[in-house]
Amino acid sequence: MRDTMYVLVFDGFADWQVALALAEVRRPGEWEVRSAGFTREPVMSMSGLQVVPDLSVDELDLDAAALLILPGGHLWLSTQREQTASVVRRVYEAGAPVAAIDQGVPLLARAGLLDHCRHTGNWAGQIGREVPAYSGHDQYDAHVLAVSDGGVITASHLGSIEFAREIIHTLDLYNASDREHWYRLFKHAVPPPWLAGERVDIVQAA
Template identity: 35%
Template sequence: MKKKVYIFLFDGFSDWEIAYLTPEINKSEKFEIIYFSKDGNPVVSMGGLRVMPHIPFAEVNVDDVDLLVLPGGVAWEKGENNELNHFTKNVFEKGKLIAAICAATSYLAQLGILDKIKHTSNDLNYLKAIVPNYAGESYYVNSLAVTDENIITAKGIAPIEFAREIFEKMELYKKGDIEKWFQLFKNGIWSE
């Protein structure tokens, strides 16, 4: 049975932040991507891409989630996606993998998920400004992408590093092949 990767889409989501990871996961026979939105209706990305999700949020079963991907977008900073709060906490408490990039990291901080886990974001001061109750400062790592336990976080400028962290945690490819992929997309270098 394929492992299920749920990707939350919403109006204004940062489409480029998931653009490197989704094709690779989609090619795999081991995983299935399920795109979902609040109501299952089409959403428009920050880049103007109109996307039709597979299902509405109401149809997502937390027990089916192997990976939850939260792309960035200003909606997180405005508190527009709070209907996912209980669900996201439940995914975390069940030890399932959550990957958040850019402003979605502020959402995990708001939920307290980053309080005792190594993480990154766009900037430490960004998190402190967006999330007044943020309590994870001592766990903040100034890195492009960080994985700790079952949480992957990345700066908005690091979609390739974000994808690499996900691939490694999911064991999408062998470690050496993941590094080859990374070098190709990050530096334009391919080695046999």
Template identity: 40%
Template sequence: MHRHPVHLAVYDTLADWETGYATASLARAGYEVRTVGASADTVRSIGGLAVRPDLVLDDVRPSGSSLLILPGADLWDAGDRLAPFARKAREFLDAGVPVAAICGATAGLAREGLLDERGHTSAVSFYLAATGYRGGGRYADADAVTDGGLVTAGPTEPVAFAREILRLLGVYEGEVLDAWYRLYHDSDAEAYAVLQWAGAR
């Protein structure tokens, strides 16, 4: 079965620890993961990793994507340089293609108005409240939330973030998804046997 690629946004100061569980599991499941930058210029993560984007944001279309992932970055709270990524998220959601945002990217989506009518989470509620958005009543104090095709999570929950993405795309379900989470989040050795039996990793 043909699958469209998953698109991972990359920009300077991106939090490189936040999306690794998701992208590694998606790649193992057969998805192509393609990086997307505002331009073709190399960017550098918070951890100092240099990433050369595969694609330029303006060339990415929801019709050719399975998912857009937006990691956190210091730049989300330092002006509007990353606003085009939030606008692209709106384009994806309007087209019925899911978006996953973690950490600072949730504030970018709040500013874009994308959290006003969807259940969501982030680092803490007052972080999003500072954006002036109107969705405070939909905030959930949870490790990760999925609503209306949008996954959100805080910076300390990369495994829960990945779990919601894997659920949303149907990579793992039920007992297997639960075992995947227990293995990587709780270091539950018994969960490995479930994944091995199911042919999952």
């Protein structure tokens, strides 16, 4: 049963970019979130939080994997890039979607997943500069902050809310209407009708 979402953690990973998505995935109580490191040794996020990985990337249960998330971060080493690309390919070929934001996006290109699907990133030209073998330039969409296509989710470093929305949709959390209300609430501070009604009642009572 695919009920586990894996998130890659490493020294310098941008924890805030994936925090909202992780919180929403855990909310229904049907999904398990597990952190995967290059080893089981503790790592320090960009925000200064120490995380002890639940397991190493070599220990992923591909049969249980519902999603693999790659956060951004500025401390990617060359050996980590190749290892991560290999892990991404394994997860994707096993039938689970993969998601990347910010500097995680070029890792999907390195794994060969962005050549034939619509995707986005930090800015046009970045992926090709970092991954010479990348040939998905015509599939790059510079007009969105996050997009999902063919089991591949990509997002700009400015699109953590949109990134969470695409993950919520991919995992089929909530219904379509609730997902839209969720996005309006977090993106534009527009409360859903039931909360807006409660606010009016409170104001009138006061």
